Amino acid sequence: MPKPTCFQDVLMALQSYWSAAGCAVLQPYDMEVGAGTFHPATTLRALGPRPWAAAYVQPSRRPTDGRYGDSPNRLQHYYQYQVLIKPSPPDLQALYLGSLRAIGIDDDLHDIRFVEDDWESPTLGAWGLGWEVWCDGMEVSQFTYFQQVGGHDCHPVSGELTYGLERLAMYVLGCDHVMDMPFNAPGTPRSLTYGDIFREAEAQYARYNFDSANTAVLLRQFEEAETECAALLDRPATDPRAGRRIVMAQPAYDQCIKASHIFNLLDARGVISVTERQAYIGRVRALARACADAFLLTRAGGFAEAS
Amino acid sequence: MPDLLIELFSEEIPARMQARAAADLRRLVTDGLVEAGLTYAHAGGFATPRRLTLALDGLAERSPDTREERKGPKIGAPDKAVEGFVRGAGVARDDLEVRDTGKAQVYVAILERPGRPAAEIVAEVLNRTIRTFPWPRSMRWGGGTLRWVRPLHRILCILTEADGTHSVVPLDVDGIRSGDVTEGHRFMAPDRLRVTSFEDYAAKLKRAFVMLDAEERAETIRADAASLGFAAGLEVVEDPGLLDEVAGLVEWPVTLMGRIDDGFLDLPAEVLQTSMRAHQKFFSVREPGTGRIVRFVTVANRETADDGATILAGNQRVLSARLADAAFFWNNDLAVAEAGMAKWIEALEAVTFHAKLGSEADRVDRIAALARDLAPSVGADPDAAERAARLAKADLTSEMVYEFPELQGVMGRYYAMRAGFSNEIANAVAEHYAPLGPSDTVPTAPVSVAVSLAEKIDKLTGFWAIGETPTGSKDPYALRRAGLGVIRLILTNELRLPLGRIFAEDSPDLLSFLQERLKVHLRDEGVRHDVIDACLAMPGNDDLTLLVTRARALSDFLKTDDGGNLLSGFRRANSILTQAEAKDGVEYSFGADAKHARDPAEKALFAALDQQQPTIEAAVEAEDFAAAMAGLARLRMPIDAFFEAVQINDDNQILRRNRLNLLSRIRRLCLDVADLTRIEG
Numbered sequence: 001m002p003k004p005t006c007f008q009d010v011l012m013a014l015q016s017y018w019s020a021a022g023c024a025v026l027q028p029y030d031m032e033v034g035a036g037t038f039h040p041a042t043t044l045r046a047l048g049p050r051p052w053a054a055a056y057v058q059p060s061r062r063p064t065d066g067r068y069g070d071s072p073n074r075l076q077h078y079y080q081y082q083v084l085i086k087p088s089p090p091d092l093q094a095l096y097l098g099s100l101r102a103i104g105i106d107d108d109l110h111d112i113r114f115v116e117d118d119w120e121s122p123t124l125g126a127w128g129l130g131w132e133v134w135c136d137g138m139e140v141s142q143f144t145y146f147q148q149v150g151g152h153d154c155h156p157v158s159g160e161l162t163y164g165l166e167r168l169a170m171y172v173l174g175c176d177h178v179m180d181m182p183f184n185a186p187g188t189p190r191s192l193t194y195g196d197i198f199r200e201a202e203a204q205y206a207r208y209n210f211d212s213a214n215t216a217v218l219l220r221q222f223e224e225a226e227t228e229c230a231a232l233l234d235r236p237a238t239d240p241r242a243g244r245r246i247v248m249a250q251p252a253y254d255q256c257i258k259a260s261h262i263f264n265l266l267d268a269r270g271v272i273s274v275t276e277r278q279a280y281i282g283r284v285r286a287l288a289r290a291c292a293d294a295f296l297l298t299r300a301g302g303f304a305e306a307s
Numbered sequence: 308m309p310d311l312l313i314e315l316f317s318e319e320i321p322a323r324m325q326a327r328a329a330a331d332l333r334r335l336v337t338d339g340l341v342e343a344g345l346t347y348a349h350a351g352g353f354a355t356p357r358r359l360t361l362a363l364d365g366l367a368e369r370s371p372d373t374r375e376e377r378k379g380p381k382i383g384a385p386d387k388a389v390e391g392f393v394r395g396a397g398v399a400r401d402d403l404e405v406r407d408t409g410k411a412q413v414y415v416a417i418l419e420r421p422g423r424p425a426a427e428i429v430a431e432v433l434n435r436t437i438r439t440f441p442w443p444r445s446m447r448w449g450g451g452t453l454r455w456v457r458p459l460h461r462i463l464c465i466l467t468e469a470d471g472t473h474s475v476v477p478l479d480v481d482g483i484r485s486g487d488v489t490e491g492h493r494f495m496a497p498d499r500l501r502v503t504s505f506e507d508y509a510a511k512l513k514r515a516f517v518m519l520d521a522e523e524r525a526e527t528i529r530a531d532a533a534s535l536g537f538a539a540g541l542e543v544v545e546d547p548g549l550l551d552e553v554a555g556l557v558e559w560p561v562t563l564m565g566r567i568d569d570g571f572l573d574l575p576a577e578v579l580q581t582s583m584r585a586h587q588k589f590f591s592v593r594e595p596g597t598g599r600i601v602r603f604v605t606v607a608n609r610e611t612a613d614d615g616a617t618i619l620a621g622n623q624r625v626l627s628a629r630l631a632d633a634a635f636f637w638n639n640d641l642a643v644a645e646a647g648m649a650k651w652i653e654a655l656e657a658v659t660f661h662a663k664l665g666s667e668a669d670r671v672d673r674i675a676a677l678a679r680d681l682a683p684s685v686g687a688d689p690d691a692a693e694r695a696a697r698l699a700k701a702d703l704t705s706e707m708v709y710e711f712p713e714l715q716g717v718m719g720r721y722y723a724m725r726a727g728f729s730n731e732i733a734n735a736v737a738e739h740y741a742p743l744g745p746s747d748t749v750p751t752a753p754v755s756v757a758v759s760l761a762e763k764i765d766k767l768t769g770f771w772a773i774g775e776t777p778t779g780s781k782d783p784y785a786l787r788r789a790g791l792g793v794i795r796l797i798l799t800n801e802l803r804l805p806l807g808r809i810f811a812e813d814s815p816d817l818l819s820f821l822q823e824r825l826k827v828h829l830r831d832e833g834v835r836h837d838v839i840d841a842c843l844a845m846p847g848n849d850d851l852t853l854l855v856t857r858a859r860a861l862s863d864f865l866k867t868d869d870g871g872n873l874l875s876g877f878r879r880a881n882s883i884l885t886q887a888e889a890k891d892g893v894e895y896s897f898g899a900d901a902k903h904a905r906d907p908a909e910k911a912l913f914a915a916l917d918q919q920q921p922t923i924e925a926a927v928e929a930e931d932f933a934a935a936m937a938g939l940a941r942l943r944m945p946i947d948a949f950f951e952a953v954q955i956n957d958d959n960q961i962l963r964r965n966r967l968n969l970l971s972r973i974r975r976l977c978l979d980v981a982d983l984t985r986i987e988g
Contacts, residue, residue: 116319135621
């Protein structure tokens with residue numbers, strides 16, 4: 001495989017690698033999320049007994065990480081590449097190392113290490129054990145065996161891989177500033193850098209996230225999402241119109257995702273105090289748990305098999 | 308006598324858990340073998356990131372046969388009793404024998420257990436060990452139920468005979484079957500290795516780029532790093548904790564030294580060091596003269612064809628990105644500092660210290676007021692003390708401390724300097740958390756002392772006021788450490804602070820808490836607890852400096868002959884007096900008169916008391932307890948001679964009363980120095 005020359009080469013190399021490894025290559029979830037883990041293909045599908053294998057890229061937003069497009073490596077909007085395989089295969093480490101070779105990281109020349117890093121998402125009520133994977137001292141991925149999601153033990157256990165795409169691509173391509181990284185192939189008639197595409201947006205969102213987002217509106221939206229999530233889950237399992245069982249786990253989970261993102265925005269606006277922070281995280285976690293409970297009552301969550 | 312080799316091969320074990328796990332494997336397996344009757348000569352445990360290994364020499368071939376005679380009911384006992392015994396012992400009734408115990412004829416069951424081969428016992432013990440291994444945190448993987456720290460892939464378990472032949476101990480743990488195979492270095496020699504003995508195993512691993520022994524890995528890293536530094540005329544900053552950790556991250560350590568971009572060399576040394584250590588696990592390398600950190604040492608897990616050039620270049624780039632972040636925080640922080648830090652101080656209002664004790668801003672107000680009050684007693688300027696206290700917590704809301712909480716105080720000093728405050732104030736900001744542990748340096752600059760004391764006293768009185776005091780092993784707010792901090796600040800600086808007055812309002816038992824901590828502290832110094840009790844019973848016991856001066860003098864005095872004998876004399880006087888006072892219902896406290904003295908020894912004691920009493924009293928007044936006790940020592944001979952020669956309970960009531968009053972004079976003089984009734988033994 002030729003060595004990648006631009007950001008999208010790296011992305012596409014991962015897509016074909018994991019496709020060949022037998023994963024369903026999904027598309028990003030169409031909502032604002034803080035990390036690829038929030039995609040229902042990970043959060044919900046890690047639950048229940050059914051086998052699963054999915055890989056996808058997920059645009060992710062971390063409002064507090066905005067640097068107006070100036071920082072060489074911090075962005076409030078970036079891409080994560082996410083793989084989830086259930087049950088975790090015995091050769092997952094080898095599969096993962098294969099994916100690094102696929103994007104041009106030759107392990108004969110580089111130093112690749114698995115360094116303890118237990119993963120926990122307080123907002124998702126989820127945790128797992130694993131590592132951050134280091135390549136020459138840089139964290140290139142997070143590697144986790146999910147033990148619990150939404151307060152439920154994972155049986156079987158999923159193996160989860162998360163790649164920070166920009167950082168990984170910068171490393172592979174030898175770029176020191178994310179905005180200078182070629183996005184499509186350099187030398188093509190319309191060659192574009194990452195900065196051509198995102199620099200202006202980064203500045204705009206930094207201004208929005210830090211100073212302009214209307215906090216009163218956000219606070220209201222948080223409450224609304226919370227209420228809607230609970231209301232959807234309160235509906236009877238049987239849909240009167242279709243006349244069959246339809247538990248609305250995923251629409252409810254959308255509201256949970258919304259609440260989580262709004263919380264991140266409020267945090268960036270600096271209007272959440274230390275004590276309130278814990279309370280907000282607890283409220284989002286309660287939603288995530290309720291959605292996990294509901295998912296286990298759907299067919300995808302293994303409900304039919306259980307009855 | 309075979310040797311046993313066990314290796315549990317898994318995905319990467321967290322560095323911090325490896326040493327403990329190797330010791331646990333050794334303990335659990337050897338305990339289990341010994342319990343099953345299998346002896347061994349020597350055991351060694353090892354750990355690398357991917358393996359836990361145990362090597363046992365001189366294992367017994369099999370456990371010994373055992374024979375036990377179990378005594379049962381007497382002959383003629385009810386059938387039910389006999390049947391119960393037979394069932395319990397697991398023998399047939401016909402196999403029972405009869406023994407004459409001298410008193411009766413009883414049934415006896417003979418329990419013979421043949422010894423079992425080593426392999427069988429090893430398999431059993433190892434299986435149990437794996438299933439119950441005490442990992443701090445363990446996990447499941449795939450579809451299985453077995454727990455291990457990370458997925459377990461192989462179990463190597465072999466017995467090696469003296470002639471070199473070996474056999475696999477058969478074992479199956481949740482589908483993982485034992486064998487005689489392991490793997491070398493993940494990247495440099497990933498092939499499988501078949502091994503026949505521990506020596507063969509260690510040698511093959513070495514050839515396959517695995518150093519089995521963590522100490523050897525650590526020593527290799529230490530020595531290689533030192534020589535890289537030496538060659539460049541630099542020195543590696545020692546960091547034993549980091550060394551151990553890094554030795555647990557590699558099977559084949561390769562040490563590389565790299566440069567820090569010139570643009571970052573102006574960052575404070577602490578920032579460089581903390582950032583490199585926390586994020587990259589790099590050692591810092593400094594110029595011997597200036598202490599400036601100019602390079603780093605990283606440890607890779609492999610050799611490469613380009614001698615680590617790619618690896619080092621990568622590490623250098625990552626470091627630059629990290630330090631760019633640190634520089635970003637530093638520059639933002641400096642802007643706030645140069646503007647006088649008002650933004651941070653204001654932000655403390657939004658930081659909760661404790662729900663019932665308000666915000667950090669509230670706390671700063673209290674500390675500032677207290678530091679001002681304390682300033683005169685510690686020789687500090689009240690204005691300077693208050694100003695330093697108002698700045699002390701400002702860095703908590705700075706970006707650098709948000710990123711690296713361990714730099715609190717250290718950053719505060721830099722920022723206070725940048726804001727134009729004096730060294731005295733900046734140092735107080737840095738030092739006000741100290742002393743943190745029993746071996747941490749105690750501040751001595753007056754302003755630092757005032758703020759440090761105020762910070763700790765506020766913490767103690769605050770948590771006492773809301774009833775959150777330490778209980779048993781629970782001390783979530785580290786109040787014992789704060790208490791010890793107050794004690795060490797007072798003693799080191801010989802401060803005269805009546806703590807009773809400072810604590811009085813909200814927390815009377817806080818003083819006794821501190822006195823308890825002081826006892827623990829002095830006990831480590833070799834001062835006995837009863838000696839401290841004897842001094843605690845004296846007035847001014849809330850003045851810790853006074854208390855300790857007295858306790859040390861008393862402790863020294865009691866170790867001398869004079870001290871011991873004087874104590875006996877005191878006790879004799881006290882016990883005679885106590886009995887007489889109880890009997891007569893009066894207190895003998897006044898009026899001993901030399902004119903009623905008859906015996907020369909009695910007269911001599913009067914004379915000695917007249918002579919020493921003013922000296923002793925003056926010494927006590929001057930808090931020169933050593934001199935006071937020297938005065939008491941001079942009374943020892945006359946007192947001994949007095950008891951030798953004189954009968955206290957004379958028939959003549961005048962003489963008796965006079966003598967009792969004389970004893971009372973001795974008692975009071977002693978009790979003015981310390982409460983000797985509290986001394987034990």
